Amino acid sequence: MAKGYWIGRVDVRNEEGYKSYSAANPPIFGKFGGRFLVRAGRYECVEGASHPRNVVIEFADYATALACYRSPEYQANIKVRQPHASADVVIAEGYDGPQPPQSGVVPPASPRKGYWVVQTDVTDAEAFKAYVAALLPPVGKFGGRYLVRGGAREAPEGEPRSRTPLLEFPSFEAAVACYHSPDYAAVKKLRRGNAEVDFVIAEGYDGPQP
Secondary structure (H helix, E strand, C coil), rough: CCEEEEEEEEEEECCCHHHHHHHHHHHHHHCCCCCCEEEEECCCECCCCCCCCEEEEECHHHHHHHHHHHHHHHHHHHHCCCCCEEEEEEEECCCCCCCCCCCCCCCCCCCCCEEEEEEEEEHHHHHHHHHHHHHHHHHHHHCCEEEEEECCCEEEECCCCEEECCCCCCCCCHHHHHCCCCHHHHHHHCCCCCCCEEEEEEEECCCCCC
16 A cells, blocks of 8 residues: 655744744654654755755555644644744655666665655646656666655645655665766756756655654
8 A cells, every 4th residue: 555645845943942843743643653754864955946854754644644634633733833934745645656677786775765855847748758757767776766656645835846756765875876877867858848846855864753
């Protein structure tokens, strides 16, 4: 069964006030089985705009991800956050279809994985198909796989773009290397003029979970 994800981009205005929100989250996320894949950490904004904090939380399925967000406990905690931070939040259905074929020597895994967190507005859907098809070999070469690729989604906060693909790599370094590789540079040209993107490469989280 496909998992569910919260994908958040956060601007914190008041660090002290934000701490109360963060402290109240673990029991809420734990109740719904959520676990952090990305929780602040290193990141590179390689295209478009970014926010200082990136957060990705994985749930057992899309329905559970929605239920956590809509729960009375979390709705109350949003009110704690709002005076101190603004956020773009997407709740997305995970992907459980075929993955990019791996080839060559796949980079070694790290306790902290790497993620492509992408916000996309497609301006030419037909031309964009060529980019999507050509993307698979370079992603597979670096051990990448899709966590989110289309599917159901809601954007309850902020103004995120219309699509939010999410890819996982064995490490932050592998995710960065894939983006900067000659293989991907050639593929990226197929996207130019056919989509607008905010593209962040984020370091995974390996600390305590809710």
